[in-house]
Amino acid sequence: MLENDQLRHTKTIIISSATSEDKQRCSDLGVASYVTKPVVQSEFLETILNAMVSPDDIVDIDPPNDVEQPDVALRVLMVEDGYVNQRVASGLLERMGHQVQVAGDGKLGVEAWRDGQFDVILMDWQMPVMDGREATQQIRREEASTGNHIPIIAMTAAAMKGDRERCLEAGMDDYISKPIDPKELAMVLRRHAPDDSPAATEASKEASTDDATVQPNAEADGEVTPDPQPDYEVIDIEHARNRMRGCNDAFLTEIAKVLREEAAQRVKEIEDALAASDVKVVTRGAHTLKGAAANFGAKPVVELAEQIERLGKADDLAPVPDLLESLKQQVARLDVELEAFVNRQIDP
Template sequence: EIRTPMNGVLVMAEMLAASELPPRARKNADVIVRSGQTLLAIINDILDFSKIEAGKLDLDNLPFAVRDSIGDAMRLLSVRAHNKGLELAYRIPPEVPIALRGDAGRLRQVLLNLVGNAIKFTVEGEVVVVVELVEQGDDAVELQFTVRDTGIGIEPDKQQTIFEAFEQADGSTTRQYGGTGLGLAVSARLVELMGGEIGVESAPGQGSTFHFTARFGTADPSEAAVVPLDAEELRGLKVLIVDDNSTNRLILEEMVHGWEMRPQSVESGPAALAAMWTALEAHDPYRLVLCDGNMPTMDGYSLARRINDTRDFERPVVIMLTSGGMVDQGALRDELCLAACLIKPVKQSDLFDAVATAMAGDDPTRSEATVHEETEHSTTVGRRILLAEDSVVNQKLAVGLLERRGHVVRVANNGKETLELFEREPFDVILMDVQMPEMDGLEATAAIRAKEAISGRHMPIIAMTAHAMQGDRERCLAAGMDDYLAKPIRAEGLFAAIEAAVGCHEDEEAENDEARSACGNEAAACPADDSTTAGEMHDPVIDWIEALDRVGDDEELLRDVVDAFLQESPALLDNVRQAIDLDDTKTLQRAAHTLKTSFGHFGAIAAAELARELESLGSEGRTDGAAPLYGRLQERAGVVLDALKRYFDQGIKT
C-alpha cells in the first residue's frame, strides 16, 4: 500500500525525464527521479525495520552460491564506485564453501548497505570486501564479512550509536550525504537474525572497517546450481597479472592459484613488458596476461598495443579488466586483439569462463571480429535445427541468431511437438529447453533416445536451462543430452555448442561409430562481459552492452526480443500472482523460471534474482513467503519494462 503508489510516481517521473524537455524542465525531472529513488529506499528501510521490531521478519533457508551472490551484489554497485573513480574489489578465499543454505537476499541487503555507505563516504581510494571462514562444522559454517574503505572515517564516540535507528555519525552527514540512519540499524538486526554480530573500527580521516559474522547451513553444490569448474586444461599455465592496485593483484593471484596456474604480478605497463622479456629469455614465456585497463603512465590499452607491435616474442592472450563501460569497447577490443573485456570487480566464474574460452582457441593474433567473420562463412551455414522452447522471448532470440547464420529453424512449443517434428522431418541438431509444459525436455530426450535404440541413429541434443534445479546438469547428461547451454544464451556460445555437437556427430558417422571424441560440454562457455554504460548516475536498470552482446550486436534483433518480452511479460507476471494465490507451485516455478531467463537477456540482475527466488520456492513445493517476493518483483519489473518500452518506442537506452 505504501510502495505501490511510490513506485508509480517514480516510474512516471522516469518517463518524464526521458522525454523531450527543455533543459530546465529536464533538470527538475531528474531531481524528482533522484529524490523518488531516495524516498523509496527510505520507505523500504522503514518497512523492514518495523517488521523486524515486530518480530514478523522470517529468514529464508534456501541453497545459494555464495560467490555468485556476492559477485552480483558488487556488480550492482560497480557503476556507482567507478563513477567516483574508486576501486571496488572483493575477496573470497578457497576455504569458504561454494554452496551455503540461508537467506541470500538478506545477506546481500546487508552487504549492499555497508558497501553502498562505504562508496558514499569515500572520496578517493578503494572499497574492499573480504569473506573469511571463522568456523566449520558438519552441516554449518560461520563466516566473517569485512567491508574496508579509505573514506572520511568515524569519531570514536559515534561508533556504537550508528547502529541505532535514525542515528548517524554526524548531524552534518544528512545534509552533505543524505540518508536517515536506518540502513545500519536494519543491517544490525538482520545480522542478529543470521546468528552473528556487527561492529566497526574507524578513525577520522583514516577510513572505516565494518565487519559482521553470520551463520549458514552447508549445501551440496548441485543444490545451489553450482557447476564445478574444470581447470584441468589451465593447470600450469603461466599468467602475468598487471594492476597498479595491490588488492586487485592479490585477489587475482588467489583466483588463478586455485586453478593451479602459475601467476606473477606487476604494478605497471613498463614492468609488465620487462617481465615478459625476462620470461622469454628464460624460455618460459607468459601465455596469458590479465591486465587492468586504467593505470597511470601506461594504461592497459597502451600495453596491449605495445604487445601487439612487438614481433620478437609470441603474443600472449590478453584479457582486459576495466572500471566502467566504454562507448567503443567492442571496436577497441577488436583493434587490440583482446580475448575479452570484463568489468571489475570480476566474478570468479566469469573470469574462469573468459580464460577457458580464450585459451581453448589460444590464438591471440586474431581478433574476435576475425573469428566471427570466419565463422560466418564456415560450415555452420545451412544446419537444420529443431528448437524446443515454450518462451516467446527465447524463441525470438534463438531463431533470430540462428537464421542470421543461415540455419533453417523449426520451433516446437513443448516436448510433444518436439517428438512429432523429430519423427516427421530430418534435423542436424535439437536445442532442447528443459522446462516446458505437457512434456519437458528430459522426457522428450528420453523418448528420442528410446526410438534411436531401435534405429541405431543418434541425434545431437543440446540442453538449454538456467541452472534452476538441483542436479540439473547431471540430469540433462544422464537423460542422453550431448551438451549443456546456460541461459541467458549468448550468441557465440550458442554457435560454438552447435558446431561442437554436430561436429562430434559427423565425426562419429565418418568413423563408423567409433568412440566419441571429447568435444567438450563447456563449448558454450563464454566470457561474461559484465559491462555497464559509464555515464549512468545510479544502478543500471538494464545492461545494454550485455543485452547487445547476447544478440551478437544486432540492434534489429534486440528490438524484436524486447517487443516479444513486452508482449509476454504481463501474462507471465499474472501467472506468478495466480499461482501464489492458488498455491500452484508447478506454475509458479515455470512462470518464474521464464521471467528469470528473460530478465537475464537484458542484464536486469535485480529482477532476475527476484524471479529466481520465486522459482526456488516453486521447485521446493512452497508458496510461503512468495507474496512479498512477488510484490518486490512487480515493482522492479515495472521499472525494467518501462525502460524496455522507452527503448522500443524511442530508441532511448536508460
Template sequence: MHRRAFLDAVAIAAGRAKQSAQEDKHGDVKAKSALSREDARRQGSLILVAEDNEINRKVILQQLMLLGQTADIASNGREALERWLSGDYALLFADLHMPEMDGYELTAAIRAAEKTGETRMPIIAFTANAIKGEAERCLALGMDDYLSKPVQLVNLKAMLEKWLPVVTSDPIAGAIASTTNSQSRSPHDNAGNAPGFHPGYIANPAQGTGASAPVDVNALKALIGDDGAMVREFLHDFRISAAKIAVELRTACAAGQATAAGALAHKLKSSARSVGALALGELCAAMEQAGKAGDTETLEALLPRFEQELLSVEGFIAGY
C-alpha cells in the same frame, strides 16, 4: 588450432577463400547467410529447437540466423517429438522444463526410438536452472551436451561446430571435417562427461550489468547483435510477454497457489535475463524457489519487490 580455423586456412591456401581481418563484437562470430529450410533439410543441417518461452524462442532463432543456421521451433516436447519423427533434423536443442513433455521425457522417447535404427541425433540441453546434478542427469538420460540460458553467441557457435554435421562438397575439407568430427564427437571424455559438457557451469547474470539501469541492454546485444531495430523489437516483445505473465503470477500468489506461481516465475526468469533485466530475473529466481518449496509467505513478501522492479523495467523499455 580449432577445426573451423583449420578449415579456413586450408580454403585460403587452396585459393577458395580470402582471408578477412574483420571481426565482429562477439569475438570470432561473424554473421552468415542462412539456408532456406528446404536446402538445410536436403543438406542435413536443419536444426530443431524445443522451447516453450516465446522470448527465448526469438533469441535462439536470431542467434542461429546470425550463425547461418536454419531451425524449426516446437513449443513443447510432444510437438518436438512429432517433428523429430519426420527425420528432417540433424540436431536438437531442448529446454529441460516444458509443458506436456519436458526435455528429459523428450530425450528418453527419442533415445528409445533410436534403438531400432542406426542413427543417433545429438541433443543439447537448454536450461535456466544451473542446479547441481542437473547436468549429470542430462548426460545419464542420453543428452550430449548442456548450455545454461541465456546462451552466449560464442558458446552456441562452439556447440554447433562440435555437434552439427559439416556439409561440404569439397573433398579436402570434407576429409578434414570427417576426421575432426570423429574426434570431437567422442561420447565421453576421460572424466566421463560428454565433450564440452560443463556440469558446474553457471551463466554469470551480473556480467556487463549497468548498476543504475533496470535493463542492461548490452546483455541483450551480446546475445542477438547490436542492430538497434532488432534490440527494440525484442525489448518491446518482452514487455508485452512479461505483463501477461505478471498478471498470472499475481493471481497465483493471491490464491496461494505456490507451485503455479513458481512455474510462472521460472518462465519469466530466463527471458528477463536474456533481455538484460537481471535484477528482475533474480527476483523471479527467488520466487521460483519459494514456489517449489510451497512457501507462500516468501512469495507474498517478494511480490511487492517484483512489482516495483517490473515497473522500473517497463518504464525503461518504454523510454528506450
C-alpha cells in the same frame, strides 16, 4: 490485400471457425496468421507475438561481423516455450547460417522430430504440456528400435547445482545455459555436428583451446560504438547488445517489445498458479521469466524470479507471495525502461 499504402505493413490476423480451405485462402491473401474459435488466450497472445516479430520484418540487420559462421549449416530443431528466447536464439542461429524450426513445447517438439530431418535439437528444460526431460526420454525410447541417435542439447536459464547432471541423466548430450552466449552456442554445435562434417573435426581443436566465454571488444574489433543510452536502473542495453551480437538496435527493439508482453504474462501466470497452489506452474513461470529478462541483463527481475524458482523446486510456496509483490514492482520498472528504450529508437 491492403491497397492503402499507410496500411501496407499492417499485420492482419483472422479469427474465425476456419476450415482447411479458409486457411489456404488466408495464406493466399497475405494474412499474417489466423486463429480458430474458440480462442485460447495464451495461444492468441503467441499468435500476436509471432506476427509482430516475423523474421521477414527485420530488414535492417547489421552484417554478422562478430557472429561466427559455421563450417556446415545444421538443421536445428529448437524446442522452447518462451517467446523472447525463441526470437533471440532463432535469430542468432539464422545469422550463423543454420536452418531453424521452432516448437513451443516438448510434445510439439517430439512431433516435429518425428516429421522432420534434423541434425541437432536444442531443448528447453521447463515447458508446459511436456517438459524437456519427458520429451527427451520419449525421443530416446523411439530411437531404441532404430539405432539412431540425434544430439539433444539442453537449454535452461539456470546455474543451479545438479541441473547439468539431471539433463544428462534424462538422455541429453550436452548443456547450454540461457541467456545463450554466441561463442558457447557455436562451440557446442560444432561438438555435436554430424561426424562427417568439417565442423565435427574443428570441435576437437576448439575444446582444448576455447574453455572460456569470450566477450566482444567493440573498440578492438573496430566497430562503431552505438549512441550512448540513458542511465537505466533495471535493464542493461550493452549487455543485451553483447548477447545478441550480429544484430543492431532494430532487432533489439523488437525483442524489447516481446519482453514487455512476456514479462507481464509470466507474472500473471505465477500469480494465478500461486492462488491455485500449483507449484509446477509457479516454478516454470519464474524459470521462463528469469531466462527472458536475463537477455536484457535485468538483474532485479532475474534475481527475484530465481528465488521464486528455487522455492518452487523446494516445494515451499510460503515466502512466494512477498517475493511476488517485489517481482511485480521490478517488472513494472522493467516495463517502463523497455518502453523508453523502444520509444528512443522510434523517435531518437
